[in-house]
Amino acid sequence: MSANRLIKIELSKLNVHLPERRLSLREALSSAKPQVVARDGSVHTFKREELEFLAGLLPEADRDKLQLPILIALEPKLGRGTARISGEAEAKVVSQVLEKELTAGELLIYRPEVAILRRKLPTTTQYLFLW
Amino acid sequence: MSYKIAVVGDQETVTGFALAGATYVHIHATREETLAKLSEFFASGEIGLVLITHRIAEELGLDFRWMSRAKRLLPLVLRIPDKTGYVPKVDELREIIRRTVGAGIMVRKEGS
């Protein structure tokens, strides 16, 4: 059935804006033009002021752990508008930006928080759609 | 890529932006002439931004809207007030919000 195929195509297109390989904060900071290449071939550039802002939030040793862009994972099974931030360093940074207490290594955030996060880190965060 | 700037307006608008360094200018007189000039600007490839006064954009009506919709990402088009400060009552962006987001989501957004 063609509707089936259309939906599959639609789903496969959801994440083409994400990079093949992410960049650690350390790599990004030391690069003259900090950028990643997305799966659709487009180039995504990080703003230096954002990178420096992030560096200020993390202990020096964590700069290798923080992978950019930070992924805001939207997953319908978490409930509409709920997003997961995976990764220890990523969760640490985001919880600080949102002034939110961090309980486990993983962080769940809600729609108004997603909006704030996107405003404060427009180039160093990206949406990821999971199912 | 580097791009230049074009202005379509009345005498005052054009004089002002020419003083400021805009490369291409056109003083609106007749619809036909202005539409022809605009399609030239849209096709040129070296123009990054076309400023046009609200009043003239309105006078050109549908023809202009179709042209703007059919063009590629560049040049960007921005409507601006003229000397009298004229802006139309119906704001284009507001219109889009009403159509795309609708009242439902706006309420939900505030409520969430």
Added chain:
Amino acid sequence: MTIALAVSPTRMELLKLRQRVGLAQKGHDLLKEKMDALVIEFFEVLRRIQEARTKALEQLSVAHRALSMCFAVVGTLETRQVSREARRELQMEISTHHIMGIAVPAVEVGEVERNVLARGYSIHTTSSVLDGASREFERALKLLIELSELNASAFALARELEKTKRRVNALEYILIPRLREALKFIMMRLDEMERENFIRLKRIKAMLEKRE
């Protein structure tokens, strides 16, 4: 029921339909998440537009006042003449960046405001009033260039939002209800067939018992 009748009531078909409903529902939920994300992005751009627009339009009206003054002091014809002779080579850098796969422009513009010499008009015609008008228009132009980037982003996001909304609606109001209808039809037919089978078996059993 015309659509429902197009499917044959078999276990196989039931299984396939259940998968289709599952996929359609998944697609629907994900596109809805995407729509929500687009709304967040859209509202953020709108918020920035509001700020940028207020600033730019105020500056533009300041510039127009300065120009009126210039027309009065220097003369309309003279001012126009100078504007034609002025150096008019302002450049803006435009690249594209992507929000969720949508290409939006990223504009960079150096210093728009220039000094008297850089404006390139012959010294003897200049006056401080004329310089003032040029400066105010240069400032307005810089703000308008910034506004044009946001404006274009808002339109690009709005277009994608409209597209996504149409798809969500098609799934929610057309495809999924149709599939569910077909599913219900097959389940009913299978139930019916089972009942008929059951009755037939009972009848056969009764017949066999009678014969004994």
